[in-house]
Amino acid sequence: MATALHHLSDYDPATVPDASNMCFGIVVAEWNPDITGALLSGAMATLKQHGTLPENIHVKTVPGSFELIYGAHQMVLHGGYDAVIVLGSVIRGETPHFDYICQGVTQGIAHLNATQEIPVIYGLLTTNDLQQALDRCGGKLGNKGDECAIDAIKMAKF
Numbered sequence: 001m002a003t004a005l006h007h008l009s010d011y012d013p014a015t016v017p018d019a020s021n022m023c024f025g026i027v028v029a030e031w032n033p034d035i036t037g038a039l040l041s042g043a044m045a046t047l048k049q050h051g052t053l054p055e056n057i058h059v060k061t062v063p064g065s066f067e068l069i070y071g072a073h074q075m076v077l078h079g080g081y082d083a084v085i086v087l088g089s090v091i092r093g094e095t096p097h098f099d100y101i102c103q104g105v106t107q108g109i110a111h112l113n114a115t116q117e118i119p120v121i122y123g124l125l126t127t128n129d130l131q132q133a134l135d136r137c138g139g140k141l142g143n144k145g146d147e148c149a150i151d152a153i154k155m156a157k158f
């Protein structure tokens with residue numbers, strides 16, 4: 001979680017492997033586009049900062065966060081990537097829909113990690129309101145996209 005103790009964009013560069021020979025797939029949900037667009041910008045900038053060539057970062061969009069599972073699975077099967085990142089933002093509404101989507105995506109991505117050959121990095125913001133999401137996509141708590149990029153590089157090396 002991003003808390004006062006953990007800023008999403010803080011990390012020790014010395015612990016991050018060189019990513020110049022790595023290739024990444026990113027799946028981005030279209031719901032809450034201002035949020036997911038900021039997550040994507042952060043992830044791409046951080047991957048490039050660690051050496052990944054722009055042509056080795058492939059981005060696909062899906063309608064909503066629930067479709068991140070299918071999108072990631074297709075990228076895992078057919079992309080030839082070192083790791084895949086999913087980026088989405090689910091904001092709590094008045095119905096239990098939030099819980100079903102969050103649980104579904106979380107379990108779906110966990111299943112891919114347990115059964116497939118490459119890591120899938122979980123970049124789903126699950127927040128109670130818009131401000132909490134803004135705080136985590138480049139606001140006061142950093143950018144979850146940065147964190148996902150670092151995790152993707154580390155897991156690709158793993």
Ligand code: DLZ
Nearest residue numbers: 029031063064065066088089090091097
């Ligand atoms: C339906 C829905 C709702 C209510 N809220 C969100 C959201 O906050 N974030 C998001 O990424 N997607 C949302 N969706 C869409 C679902 O993820 C999905 O696209 C549809 O249920 C169709 O499968």
